[in-house]
Amino acid sequence: MSSAWDYYLTSVLVFFAIDTSAGLALNLQFGIAGIYNFGFVVFQAIGAYVAGVTTIGPPVPGLQESYILGARLPFPIPWLAGAAAAALVSLPVGLACLRRLRGDYQAMVLLVFALLATTVATDATGLFNGASGIYGIPQPFVSLGLSRAGYNWAYFGVAALIAFVVYLGAQRISFSPLGRVLRSIRDNESAAAAVGIGVYRARVKVFVLGGAVAGLSGAVMVSYIGAWSPGSWAYAETFVLLSALVVGGSGNNNGAVLGTFLLPVLVTQVIGLIPLSTADVDVVSSLEWVLIAAVTLFCLWLWPQGALPDSRRIRKILLPARSAVTGEPQS
Amino acid sequence: MRTRSADAGLVVTTAEGAGAPGQPASALALVGVSAGYGRIPIVHDVSIEIRRGQIVALVGSNGSGKSTLMKSVIGLLPALSGTILLAGLDVTAAQPEARVARGLGYVPQVNDVFNRLDVRENLEMGAYRMRRGQVAGRIDEILEAFPTLKPLIRRNARQLSGGQRKLVAIARVLMTSPSMLLLDEPTAGLAPQLAEEILTTQVAVLAELGCGVLLVEQRVAEAFRVADHAYVLVNGHIYLGGRPAEVIETPGFDRLMLGLDLAVPAPGPSAAPGPGQESAG
Amino acid sequence: MSTLLSGVGFGLLTAALLALAAVGFTVQFGITNLFNLAYAQFMLVAAYVGYTLTNAGVDVWVALPIAALAVGALSVAVNRFVYMPFVSRGRALFSMVLVTVSVGLAVEYLIEVFAGAGAQQILMNPGSTWSAGGLVLTTSQIIIVVIAAIAMALFHLLLRHTRLGKAMRATSSDVSLARACGIPAARVRDVAWFISGVMCGAAGVVLGINVSFDPTTGSSYLVPIAAAAVLGGIGRPHGAMLGALVVGVGSEVFAAITTPSYKDVIAFGVLLVVMLVRPQGILPGSLRTDVVEP
């Protein structure tokens, strides 16, 4: 195995591990609790930014950079800070968005929130250095003195360990009483609404928990790639993860893992392997998004429950009072 | 199932005027109709025929499927099996708007007015299929028949009381002078006096003018007083059918009205009285 | 003072754009009970059609209606051949959000494939400048404001005084009841989507005249559009007109006296506050029961 190939493979594995954590977190919110969190990527971005600025140190005078918090903290702290910051922001957002409103209304507000966050991060240059973002973020394990591929393997090990822990946690929540409550909301929102404040609390809880994991995944990402800017986290990035859940089977943690492997990893990499002249690169990367959108529509049409359906899905009994809506599809 | 459809063919030919002289034509015939909200039927194998000028009462306990049957007759729910004939014409697959165009009128049990329209606009929507020039005149006529609506004409339907809404809904369905009327608990929420008046004057007069009426009612006594024929629906099955006076005298009628099956199954002929039986009578 | 007035001037222009856009958005919600989150991308299609036409030498006032009609047709087609099939296939209401976002994303990146990622602007002769005590507008900007005002007036007349308009309101109020009254709901829905698509398209061309745009511009416009529609009570066209005026003028005035880049923050603030305090919008009247859980 050539070392270039080794390097390529390991970097794909690192991305897969990071996406898996993120996918599992989103699965908790979307797949199990039924929250269309179109703002998911914002929480990843917060984690990434905070981890970045607490690793990189204060802005170098004369470089025309400005960002908050500039500090140089030792390894695990920036990651934890990223996760904590994302959780901190998701609390008010969750409290505001998950109240009373019907699901698609929430989805719209969260999407709008994601769009706005990009604008703010770009325009508020004092926050995270605006459109240029932060870059040159030191990598955490360089002191180990590994080869490039060796470093990747080590990094993959760490990211995979995190993903595994997230998986265990997600499984645990998924089959806990909380998971049952959340599923019942997802499958029968109007009846669950009658349950009242407990339901609201349960949803805010997974929203914040998911936000923390999102932040952590962003932190792991930024420490690996070393730079972060508004271009790294367009609202569409959330969509890839949502599509992954739809394809893999939302509500099922194994489905979430499968989905993140199939969509963000496999499809992207396969397309990346197509030899292209530079002129075509933009077109192909645009078409990649079109392809993901098309795959999502296709799967929603044919297999809305995904490759690995959630076995605990509660059959919909109460249907929306609309003549055109005939009810939940057969599994 | 198939044989029932064949029966239907016979019914149609007799109903379309070619049959017995003096027999009013069929306004609506249901032949073995099953309906429900997904693929599982809630009403099963219902066969009812209503002739022009006839009032047929349909009673049954809460949840027995009366409203479900009405929705499938108007076409808001698909019939899962069976045939629906409107004035002899098969409309089983037709859209609701097509059925309305053929003279069917429907007053739903709930959500019976357009909340965001005022009373006058509600009435205009009832006349959606009428020629534009005639609408204003028809509204005036209707207001003569429902004088209580006159002062409310510009009021938003959302602001009306339950009884007023019901009146608007009834007035709206009468805008086009339908030839077959489906009334799902038209007197629910009305004062007893008004309810009585609606049933004995409005509905009865309509029938005298040749309209067929399928009437779902909780007020069994009042409904049976005006009805020519009555059916009892239990758990989605027609259990009893006949002249109202006979139906109400049938032993176990009270139990059926509570949604309880009779200990002994109802005798064969009345278990599912087909239209054939009725036209023979 | 003069910055404030210039803010009002540009605010009127923004309000004109938002009014067209938000009314279309709210009508689509009202008639089909779904948030068309691809709406902003439809707007952008119109901007690109307008841009292409004016580049080919077509006068901008001719290009505007052509682009608007094209997007009207596009939205009917998308509703009929994508959204409605999903709805009647029985997908729960909530996964429709995913469907509309998918469509929006596909449109956004298809635009990028065909038009490239670079920024464009519809160039036109702005005409002479008119000023009234610090409030400065060009002739073309005045024309835009007038067009939007006329469009709103016509739409109001349609809704209040024509049978079609009343049928649209009835269908939006209760589809089943509308059908039971003999209203051909599917056709009414198509007409409503066409009209709203035309407004969306007109707004898109105005966007292309006002600012330079690239394929991602559309999505950022969803913020003020949603704010205006929600402020007026989602599904209520008159509310959306009012909401557009408040959000448009408010955000531009705010931008004029503070930092221009934060006008969307105002819009989002409006959205959040309304959602938390008065989800039925600012107009009197009850809320759509289906927006807020019981």
Ligand SMILES: Nc1ncnc2c1ncn2[C@@H]1O[C@H](COP(=O)(O)OP(=O)(O)OP(=O)(O)O)[C@@H](O)[C@H]1O
């Ligand atoms: N929208 C719906 N989706 C699924 N099931 C429904 C729906 N509406 C009613 N049902 C079920 O259909 C059955 C029959 O209901 P229906 O409304 O037809 O009864 P009904 O005889 O009209 O009762 P009532 O006297 O209370 O009006 C009930 O078991 C009810 O739970």
Ligand SMILES: [Mg+2]
């Ligand atoms: Mg009923």
